Amino acid sequence: MDTIWSRYVQGCMTLYSSRRLRFHDRFRHRFAELFALEDHPLRILEVGCGPGALAGALHRWYPQAEIIGLDRDREFVRFAREHEPGVLFREGDAMALPFPEGQFDVTISNTVQEHVEPSGFFGEQLRVLRPGGVCLVLSSRRGLHAGAPCLEWDEGEKAFWGKVMELDDSMEKYGICRYPMSEAELPAAMEKYGFRNVQTGYVLADLTPDDPRVSPALAREMILSGKVNDLEALDSAALTLGERIRPEERERIRERIEEKYARRLEQYARGEKQWDTSVSVIMVLRGVKGEAQT
Numbered sequence: 584m585d586t587i588w589s590r591y592v593q594g595c596m597t598l599y600s601s602r603r604l605r606f607h608d609r610f611r612h613r614f615a616e617l618f619a620l621e622d623h624p625l626r627i628l629e630v631g632c633g634p635g636a637l638a639g640a641l642h643r644w645y646p647q648a649e650i651i652g653l654d655r656d657r658e659f660v661r662f663a664r665e666h667e668p669g670v671l672f673r674e675g676d677a678m679a680l681p682f683p684e685g686q687f688d689v690t691i692s693n694t695v696q697e698h699v700e701p702s703g704f705f706g707e708q709l710r711v712l713r714p715g716g717v718c719l720v721l722s723s724r725r726g727l728h729a730g731a732p733c734l735e736w737d738e739g740e741k742a743f744w745g746k747v748m749e750l751d752d753s754m755e756k757y758g759i760c761r762y763p764m765s766e767a768e769l770p771a772a773m774e775k776y777g778f779r780n781v782q783t784g785y786v787l788a789d790l791t792p793d794d795p796r797v798s799p800a801l802a803r804e805m806i807l808s809g810k811v812n813d814l815e816a817l818d819s820a821a822l823t824l825g826e827r828i829r830p831e832e833r834e835r836i837r838e839r840i841e842e843k844y845a846r847r848l849e850q851y852a853r854g855e856k857q858w859d860t861s862v863s864v865i866m867v868l869r870g871v872k873g874e875a876q877t
């Protein structure tokens with residue numbers, strides 16, 4: 584296996600903190616309604632589990648279930664084992680799942696389909712599901728985002744991230760997002776690859792730190808998730824671009840990130856509302872392996 588994703592694409596903390604918020608217990612009922620899982624001890628496989636936040640949420644939401652998370656990135660698996668002790672994690676390839684057929688009641692994935700060749704992605708999950716088993720595919724769609732004024736890029740950041748976007752070829756190099764599908768193509772693909780009773784639905788996961796129903800601890804987590812994302816993106820850019828980023832340039836961007844998020848936290852503590860908000864739109868597809876299939 585490898586560490587490509589965690590080094591060059593998204594770091595452990597970026598994925599873990601954003602998914603902890605996306606799969607927070609406040610959204611549990613929205614997801615559970617669309618998952619529509621039976622209430623008996625389930626064996627669930629999460630494909631492309633990353634650092635494990637969804638697997639951790641499934642463990643809280645379905646405490647009777649046995650949950651196995653699988654990813655090909657070694658660093659994510661190491662991180663997930665450390666942070667989600669209730670789940671079994673292992674390295675493996677979604678294109679050749681290391682399990683015999685018919686082993687699972689449920690397979691699930693979040694933002695993985697677009698990166699894996701579809702006949703392997705759907706075919707392998709169909710193979711390891713028992714007849715009547717459920718495949719859940721979660722796919723992030725275009726969301727809504729309104730930033731706090733103090734978090735906007737200044738001219739230096741605009742120039743820096745513009746340069747990174749221009750020079751960074753890791754998406755192409757590592758085949759990231761090679762198989763994108765629209766909201767109409769996704770259910771059609773599930774049917775094409777053999778799933779029956781395909782259903783679709785959407786969960787809106789809204790993160791607004793200034794909403795009074797959000798606790799101060801959670802509001803802080805929401806604000807700091809952006810900081811973690813920016814800092815890890817800076818580290819990835821430095822790894823990818825090497826000497827094309829000067830150390831003093833990198834340091835200036837790091838200081839700016841630290842300073843602006845400190846300001847956002849101070850504003851929050853003083854009760855100065857910014858109403859910055861981020862709404863993820865998550866498409867949930869549910870398909871069943873037919874009884875007659877082998």
Ligand SMILES: C[S@@+](CC[C@H](N)C(=O)[O-])C[C@H]1O[C@@H](n2cnc3c(N)ncnc32)[C@H](O)[C@@H]1O
Pocket residue numbers: 588598599602630631632633634635636637653654655656659675676677678692693694695698699
């Ligand atoms: C966008 S990340 C999402 C991670 C996780 N599902 C989450 O939401 O935090 C895509 C994940 O798919 C994994 N991945 C991509 N191709 C894979 C493959 N062929 N087999 C196993 N994992 C794969 C990557 O390592 C990465 O962890």
